[in-house]
Amino acid sequence: MSKKDILKEYEEKKKLYSYQLGAIDIIFDRLDNAPEQHHLLYQLPTGGGKTVIFSEIVRRYLEKHDKKVVILTHRIELCKQTSKMLKGFGVKNKIINSTIKELPDQEDYKCFVAMVETLKNRLLDEKLEIDNVGLVIIDEAHFNSFRKMLSSFKNSFLLGVTATPLSSNIKLPMYENYNELIVGDSIATLVDKGYLAKATTYSYDVGLTSLKIGINGDYTVKSSDELYTNLAMQEKLVHSYKYHSLGKKTLIFNNGIKTSLNVLDTFRQAGFGIKHLDNTHSTEERKEILEWFKHTPDAILTSVGILTTGFDEPTVETIILNRATKSLTLYLQMIGRGSRKLPEKDNFTIIDLGNNAVRFGLWTDPVDWHHIFKYPEQYLQNLRDDVEIEKYFVYKMPPEVRAKFTKTADISFDVEKEYKYAIAHILRPKVILEKSIDQHANMCLENADAIVEAKQLAKLLNEDIESRIRHFCNCLNNATKNYRDWLIEDYKIKLILAIGKKHREQVFAADEE
Numbered sequence: 001m002s003k004k005d006i007l008k009e010y011e012e013k014k015k016l017y018s019y020q021l022g023a024i025d026i027i028f029d030r031l032d033n034a035p036e037q038h039h040l041l042y043q044l045p046t047g048g049g050k051t052v053i054f055s056e057i058v059r060r061y062l063e064k065h066d067k068k069v070v071i072l073t074h075r076i077e078l079c080k081q082t083s084k085m086l087k088g089f090g091v092k093n094k095i096i097n098s099t100i101k102e103l104p105d106q107e108d109y110k111c112f113v114a115m116v117e118t119l120k121n122r123l124l125d126e127k128l129e130i131d132n133v134g135l136v137i138i139d140e141a142h143f144n145s146f147r148k149m150l151s152s153f154k155n156s157f158l159l160g161v162t163a164t165p166l167s168s169n170i171k172l173p174m175y176e177n178y179n180e181l182i183v184g185d186s187i188a189t190l191v192d193k194g195y196l197a198k199a200t201t202y203s204y205d206v207g208l209t210s211l212k213i214g215i216n217g218d219y220t221v222k223s224s225d226e227l228y229t230n231l232a233m234q235e236k237l238v239h240s241y242k243y244h245s246l247g248k249k250t251l252i253f254n255n256g257i258k259t260s261l262n263v264l265d266t267f268r269q270a271g272f273g274i275k276h277l278d279n280t281h282s283t284e285e286r287k288e289i290l291e292w293f294k295h296t297p298d299a300i301l302t303s304v305g306i307l308t309t310g311f312d313e314p315t316v317e318t319i320i321l322n323r324a325t326k327s328l329t330l331y332l333q334m335i336g337r338g339s340r341k342l343p344e345k346d347n348f349t350i351i352d353l354g355n356n357a358v359r360f361g362l363w364t365d366p367v368d369w370h371h372i373f374k375y376p377e378q379y380l381q382n383l384r385d386d387v388e389i390e391k392y393f394v395y396k397m398p399p400e401v402r403a404k405f406t407k408t409a410d411i412s413f414d415v416e417k418e419y420k421y422a423i424a425h426i427l428r429p430k431v432i433l434e435k436s437i438d439q440h441a442n443m444c445l446e447n448a449d450a451i452v453e454a455k456q457l458a459k460l461l462n463e464d465i466e467s468r469i470r471h472f473c474n475c476l477n478n479a480t481k482n483y484r485d486w487l488i489e490d491y492k493i494k495l496i497l498a499i500g501k502k503h504r505e506q507v508f509a510a511d512e513e
Helices: 003-012 018-033 050-064 076-088 116-125 145-153 187-192 221-228 231-244 257-269 283-295 328-336 356-360 369-374 376-381 386-391 399-405 415-424 430-446 451-459 462-476 481-512
Strands: 039-043 068-073 094-096 111-115 133-138 157-162 180-183 198-203 250-254 274-277 300-304 318-321 347-352
Touching: 018 039, 018 050, 018 180, 050 068, 050 076, 050 133, 050 157, 068 076, 068 116, 068 145, 076 094, 076 111, 094 116, 111 116, 116 145, 133 145, 145 157, 180 369, 198 231, 198 356, 221 231, 221 257, 231 257, 231 318, 231 347, 250 257, 257 274, 257 300, 274 283, 318 328, 328 356, 347 356, 369 376, 386 462, 415 430, 415 462, 430 451, 430 462, 430 481, 451 481, 462 481
Parallel strands: 039 157, 039 180, 068 111, 068 133, 094 111, 133 157, 198 347, 250 300, 250 318, 274 300, 318 347
Antiparallel strands: none
16 A cells, blocks of 8 residues: 555544543533533543544434534634534534525534634624524634633533643633533553654753743744844754754744744755745645645645644654744644654654743643643743743753864863852852853864964854853842843953964964974
8 A cells, every 4th residue: 555545544534442432422421411501621632533532422412412513613724624524424514604694504404513703703693593502512622712602502512622721811711611621541641552653852952031921921923033033043943953854744833924934044045845834825825835745755844823723744754843832732732733643653753942841841741631720820820931941951062063172172161060169269250251261262272273263163152152151140140131141242252352362372372482
């Protein structure tokens, strides 16, 4: 069987696994025994088959009850995918989209699929009414947008499904709209049982304190663009790709269009096949790009937001998080795009360039969803902030940079140890930076044949410099960000001056001999 045939069989398969059948039994127990207006929330990781589960629930429900079912999604692509899945289970359904103003054929259907906003508008217009609805299913329930329509389905059983029962709006916690949470198998369990691919995560320390938080609680696009378009971050991205994902189908997530276009240019200049996708592309453009991505084995796709939900390309081998986020939901959604398993794919790679794994834990780490559901504010408040995360950064010089300093046996410098020594001997704290500058200057001169080359080598030490200054400021405890930024720039200037001074001393010493 060809790879294309295997993929087609995977896409068309409607087999229900044991854990899915178990979840269906539990949910039906609630359907049969809970009050009609009971609101139940079901959690299952991305890739676990939530759509498959609720499609089978719809099929069984319509067999047992003489009532209708409404399924709500937040995007038109999800409407189409859901409708297709339902048909695969033998459920005749009708999509209510923006072109549907009335339902003269309502009695011909028992199941309707609609976008939340579209159906809300139709109900407000009072031109459309779906009567005798016994079950309402909310896909991607963490968006919490259904609350606007609660009054329209007062007597219906409500089933919300999500991978992350944490509201996208902290002011609207999910426990206010749902009576109960049922947690499905964990990511680790689905991986162990062979339903999801195994992940290997490679994390790179990234200084995020320059990022700003927007009104939605996550990092702003503007501040993210400023950080992720700088040369150092672009070089780190390309290096991580070459080192961990060269030749693999790779999906890159960015926070802003400017960053993604920058990634596009950088990879093209490096000679790699890459395309960019964001929500400004037309339907046809998007279809063409995704077809290219699907059928190109080593394709690289750089994107912004649009592929976090409603996108299923199981052949993805690497996920690169070229962004930071404070959203656990977004973190898991992005990684989930690579977790699909195929007969020829048992593993995938995660490259984290936003300290996300440090903040939330690895993809397979256990999550107490019941606690998050009940106490979302407490969970969010306890997340590690950027300052705390960066305190524990340990800089490791990349191999390609270390290769430029091969004549220097020891490049390490323990800031904390030097600080303790300075305090014990009643020395000025800045003595530490003077020692560090002296070491860096010697490294540059030892590995260069000319003063110009030595100064060029100094530029390769920027990340090491920033790391040392960060540790120095941590020792001071009360150093401000502005002071830290000033120290970094001052250090770089003094390093160049130190290289020049040492070079002159070497020349004078040689002349005297």
